[in-house]
Amino acid sequence: MIIMKIAILTLPLHTNYGGILQAYALQEVMTRMGHEVILINLPVAKVSKVEKVKEFAKRLVKRFLLFKSVPLRAWPTDRERKNIAQYIAPFIHKYLQVVECTCEKQLLNLVIKEKVKALIVGSDQVWRPGYSTSVSTYFLDFLKQEEDIKKISYAASLGRDYWVFTKKQTQVLGELIQKFDAVSVREDSAVTLCRTYWGINASWLLDPTLLLDKTDYMKVCDLIPAGKEKHLMVYILDSNINKDRIIQEISELKNLPVHKVMAKNKYWNVGSSGIKDCIVPPISEWIEGFMNAGFVVTDSFHGMAFSIIFEKPFICIGNKTRGMARFTSLLKLLELEDRLIHSVDDLKPDVVNCDIDYSRVNALREKEINKSIQFLQGALCRAE
Template sequence: MWHVIGMLTFHWADDYGALLQCYALKTHLSQYEETIVIPYSPKALYSRYSLVRCPRYLRLAGRVWSVLDSLRPGRFCSRWLAKRRIAQFRAQHLTSDRRRLLSAQEIAAYRREIHTYLVGSDQVWNPDITEGFQDGYFCTFRAQLPEGVRCVAYAASTGQERLDTSCDAALTEYLKNFDVISIREQGAVPYLESLCGVRPKVVLDPVFLLGKQEWERLLPARERPKERYIAVYDTEYSEEMALCLKNLRKKLGLPVVVVLHPMMERYCWGADRYAAGCGVKEFLALMHGAEYVVTNSFHGAAMSLILHKQFVAFRLRKRNARIENILQIAGQAARFVRTAQEGERMLMEPVNWTEADALLETERMRAKAFLREHVLANGG
């Protein structure tokens, strides 16, 4: 039976994690059925990745500073290069459709032959990230679809264990649009169950649907670094993490290489090199070639697990559920650290990859079983 799956996720984001999870889910599903990425790009979200940044949540002085900072020659050029490389990756591996659908109504009219709308993964249900709930990520176009079309959530995330109570009424109504719901974080299960009356399944982030060798196929040999170094990928600055890096650099005698986020660079780690202007493949190559990885990013930790890197993950100021959950699943909870001393100690502690791989494989099989049962028409 001919079947088309339409994905709704953060494919538009110039963010390594968002693009990696989209690539992995599409790659896995495309082995069995036609899978497309629907070019839904809400205006409020798409604009946050502009070359010249002027965040609306800042006051006037902050906006002026942000614009001037974006226009600094070095920063502007590195962002332009990163956006160019990311756009090439997106067109080659995700979607070459340059249209931008801005509303749920446009999604419904996009391709009438879609049989399953698949929402997720990523923080598509986190109003702090999406600047309020975005209708398209809740299939509010459901009433306009032909009979028999399904709406499924795969590894959707609220980014936290529960949202503000002011969100509860709207979220309760939105969740009624789904035939089946699965989420990424165990901690959010009680909250969502209390709203929709059904216990959502917990599944792995899509990046785990592909194994180490499948990710390595994405890397041309020439892109794999040969030097030994400590790779850093961050989502926020941490004094304890900076101190840990300073001590490790001295102790191990290895250079520190910071893989800069394409749109939110932080030149504050005292590193030997800041890798700016990276696309998705360059990011993967730097992670793959590292001797050690120090991160406070969920996908930094996830790719360390997949690529078998000695790593530690530092706690964020808030919203640690995502990293904590995946490290617990992999039996690596002790690698989620608070202090520089803990970070140094755990980075030197060898990972038991036999145990970690076995635990992740169990969850990977469950995730694939969910997709076979609820998304793939012929059971994959």
């Protein structure tokens, strides 16, 4: 295989543990293959002035007419964003070969300047409308026909198990995806959707984080098993009473203290006066939370993935808002469907108390790892 300069294009990096670690994992896999890899980082989408004014008006009403304690400003300034990400940024700077791109219009100039020979889109929900300024960017609409840059998607996610694109989007994006040299997706439902609407035979592959071993993450975070007392690792993105009850019941069933590694609050809720509670803990603390867990409760796809990587018993609470296909697809692949619940009524003590046979799970995962690596090697061979 010829050594190539490869660029990875994924969602903007900020404070999302899973988003950062999947980018790191894909970069690491490609580097181990001997390639020179860069990661193109676009800025987080800006909130429009109209949206800011509308939200400000709503909050004025809540505060002064309904007497509710809400911050008037809903979104952090750039300076406040840096404050929130102060413990995450060092990991990105140290371990990711990031090349910053100020806007989508500069992407073509950047890849030409960097002499990129192959561009890999993914992973994460890069093909989900609303998760980026323009979803067509992640279908590489900025690459001109004559550009000799090969196009590959790796475990790209639509985020849903149903079609969300308009008729016009389906046509435009369909024309773009036909130009890809190799296409792979993260969910089994996306295989069917790509075939039905675009006539594309996409491969169903693992999220990049699952291509690495737990020792890879422990090493990069300078973690050594220290025989600490086990805890109930809780990583919940969207809290509610139902999830709180599930956490409490599992904590009592397993006799484990609750351990959370995440910001204590969101800027949306507390504003600048509560920004200290919005600061996101370091990635090393998050990884250590899984390493020392006796059990995991999560509503996050990557929380589920790292439970599997660290071979921990877990319960995943379905997160319909963020897309169920991501959960059901991986759990089906590894024969762990009984680990998914939707409410406290679904919680079964016999499942919670039953150990996962990770020798079987790892065998299934190893098969999928080999399939994923072969896809990347084959795609790049076709790109030579």
